[in-house]
Amino acid sequence: xxxxxxxxxxxxxxxxxxxxxxxxxxxxxxxxxxxxxxxxxxxxxxxxxxxxxxxxxxxxxxxxxxxxxxxxxxxxxxxxxxxxxxxxxxxxxxxxxxxxxxxxxxxxxx
Amino acid sequence: xxxxxxxxxxxxxxxxxxxxxxxxxxxxxxxxxxxxxxxxxxxxxxxxxxxxxxxxxxxxxxxxxxxxxxxxxxxxxxxxxxxxxxxxxxxxxxxxxxxxxxxxxxxxxxx
Numbered sequence: 001x002x003x004x005x006x007x008x009x010x011x012x013x014x015x016x017x018x019x020x021x022x023x024x025x026x027x028x029x030x031x032x033x034x035x036x037x038x039x040x041x042x043x044x045x046x047x048x049x050x051x052x053x054x055x056x057x058x059x060x061x062x063x064x065x066x067x068x069x070x071x072x073x074x075x076x077x078x079x080x081x082x083x084x085x086x087x088x089x090x091x092x093x094x095x096x097x098x099x100x101x102x103x104x105x106x107x108x109x110x
Numbered sequence: 111x112x113x114x115x116x117x118x119x120x121x122x123x124x125x126x127x128x129x130x131x132x133x134x135x136x137x138x139x140x141x142x143x144x145x146x147x148x149x150x151x152x153x154x155x156x157x158x159x160x161x162x163x164x165x166x167x168x169x170x171x172x173x174x175x176x177x178x179x180x181x182x183x184x185x186x187x188x189x190x191x192x193x194x195x196x197x198x199x200x201x202x203x204x205x206x207x208x209x210x211x212x213x214x215x216x217x218x219x220x221x
Contacts (some may be wrong), residue, residue, distance in 0.1 A: 029132040032208035032209070034129060034208070034209065042214075042215070042216075043200055043202070043214055043215040044154070044212050045212070046210070046211065048206070049209055062196040088153070088154070090210070092208040094208075096142055096159055096160060096161060096208050097156055097169070098144075098204075098208065099156075100146075100153050101153060102152060102153035
């Protein structure tokens with residue numbers, strides 16, 4: 001079982017719609033959770049961090065964490081063509097290492 | 111503010127040749143430093159991490175090595191490259207918050 005699992009996509013959404021990305025993790029002791037955005041050919045960029053159960057909103061992004069279900073999600077509201085990228089879920093067990101999912105590719109159709 | 115730089119950005123090397131990728135962090139002290147590799151269409155694989163000068167932890171057995179000669183400098187090396195070493199190499203740093211910040215990446219093609 002992989003430590004962090006994501007649907008690879010591609011996830012295609014129309015401009016202005018909500019994109020919903022899901023991530024599950026295997027280790028129950030995981031404490032910190034992150035979403036990164038990676039444009040093609042570029043390095044990953046941190047867009048959201050979440051540490052406790054519930055929702056965390058930052059602009060058009062909302063991260064949701066459910067530790068009991070070992071599930072973290074990212075919602076992108078009012079999707080824009082500039083949101084087209086691969087989104088990486090990452091999990092930290094409070095050691096020095098971050099484990100990444102393989103990423104979900106999102107395409108926003110104009 | 112903190113910045114991270116890595117170079118070279120792109121390189122094409124023949125099989126069996128050596129490799130040296132360098133990364134430096136500015137604007138912080140005693141960061142944790144990391145080397146990740148991303149193969150085409152795949153996720154990020156942690157190769158090495160370092161919590162201090164001269165302290166290197168290896169995550170996967172391979173023909174690569176890492177060194178940290180200075181607090182904010184991290185180097186990835188190989189004596190003899192393999193075809194399977196091709197990929198996108200990413201240096202990253204954190205200050206124990208868990209939030210990882212990446213450099214621009216180095217794209218290596220081994221022919």
